[in-house]
Amino acid sequence: MPPPHQSSSFSLFPSLIAMESSDVTTSFHHFSSPTSSSPISSLPAPASIHSPCAACKILRRRCADKCVLAPYFPRTEPLKFTTAHRLFGASNIIKLLQDLPESQRADAVSSMVYEASARIRDPVYGCAGTICHLQKQVGELQAQLARTQAELINLQAQNKNLLALICMDIEQDSSSQPPDPIPNCMFQNNDCFLEDISQSYVFASSSGCEPSWDI
Template sequence: MDYGNASTGSTPSPPYHHHQQQQYSSSCGSASPPSRVSSCSPPPPLPPAMQVVGNVAPTVVLSPCAACKILRRRCADGCVLAPYFPPTEPAKFTTAHRVFGASNIIKLLQDLPEASRADAVSSMVYEAEARLRDPVYGCAGAVCRLQRQANELKVQLARAQAELLNAQAQHANLLALVCVEVANRRDNNGCQQQQQQQPSSSSSLMDGGGSGSDEFGAVYQYHQQQAFYDSDLDSATWPDHEAQLWT
């Protein structure tokens, strides 16, 4: 076989591989010692995510968003779903896609301003989860349950307020009774003190009257004695010679 003709008849290699072969040959030619044979090995292949085209810097190909990955389509740079369905949350788009569909989600997001799209996606995911949990009522069933709970809480609040008003009224009545009882006790204590003071004054008056009666009795006894002496003198018999002295 004519290897020279075969080599000349082969297709020319791309410039990138030709450049690598030149670098490889130059590096191998400069490495004269046998100990550096390992350094002449070909460079490792580039990762699949990086592509080198001529002198252009390598560009990193990012992973597609969860929506494009599930839909099995290429995720463009201006993908509407990429900011709201990251690759780490595939279940989020799966739930919304099962209920609303990808085309409806995209149309809804395109009709809204960017400031409201995040809230719209959150509400769609919530409604989709509610619809999957309750296929009949969906989100309306959850709203009805919350309304029922709110009404029950309102009834409990009204009962608690009524009990509070009743307790306040009872407390006011008890306080009024206590005030009346305290006032009655004060009046009773005042009456008892007055009654205790009146007997002491009357006893002092009686003591003073007793001393006066004693003096009156002494005077009366003196007068009785004087009258008795006078009656004795009148009734006494005097001798004749003594009687003549008086005549």
Template sequence: MEYSRKTNTAGDSPTSSISPDPAVILSPCAACKILRRRCGEKCVLAPYFPPTDPLKFAIAHRVFGASNIIKCLQELPEDQRADAVNSMVYEANARVRDPIYGCTGTICHLQNQIGELQAELAKAHAEIFNMQCQNSKLFEFISIRNVLENSRQAEMQQLPLFDENSSSNFFTDEANLELSNWETLWT
């Protein structure tokens, strides 16, 4: 992305420096503003530190220093510079929040959270497996009970029905009992 700059000279009016090109930036980039230097057309920092966000450069400058940021950006191809600036700003923010560990502390914290969530997930999988086993055992029990119930019903259908006339086959008639045997038991 090309940025062109026009600076006002003492004799120019403010409206004469505005051009119809939308890529024209009238004010210096946030980096040059903070460093109090002139922002040229080929400023390496201008595309990544716009004048509307001076805090972005201020944080990165406090941690890395302007010369290190410029050196790093000059060594990278242009398609990787935006990612590098974002990484530097992220690291600088993390370093300001936690001066000892920086983003390493954040990474460790996130890894601990991942470990805890993986443990919870394993526990949930174990509970699901346990419930599936219980459901299969319950299904097996119901199946066996249905089979037994069906076989009992089939046996009941095969047995002859109770008939009043056939009661003598199963029970002893009172007339056939000897009364004397019963009397000795009760006296």
């Protein structure tokens, strides 16, 4: 006959097995439940890839989200930043843009790029050489305009004098023309009248009476 404590341990063994099986079932239902969150969905979404601007790419540095150079030096225009960077340097460009309001930064970048390009074309005078050349062209065009205006005034005076001469010739021709001749029809119509007068004069002379000229 077994000892009493062994019989009690055997009697507890089936109940332990039942409890473990119930825990396994509960865990299975918990993982298979549709309302449970998936471990894949709980992972954070991958961050969007930010392509660097031309300035940061040339400088080989990380382009921040609020990079002050990105709006004015896009990655598709690397030559624009290379030209400005060659004359001014990156730190001076950044400092200049930070000191200006955003409404004037685009014009400042265009001015820097133009000045740097002029300095590359003319290392001695830069923009001053371009300005002198343009001023020379303006002076030449102003002189040409003055000559053209003088020629126009001269032509207008010549036309005015020519018109006055034409009017004088017309007046002289009209005054030197003889009066219009009497039409022949007037003489043809008065032939009968003259013949009547001559006949009446002959008749009066033969009869000794003075002719009457009352018509």
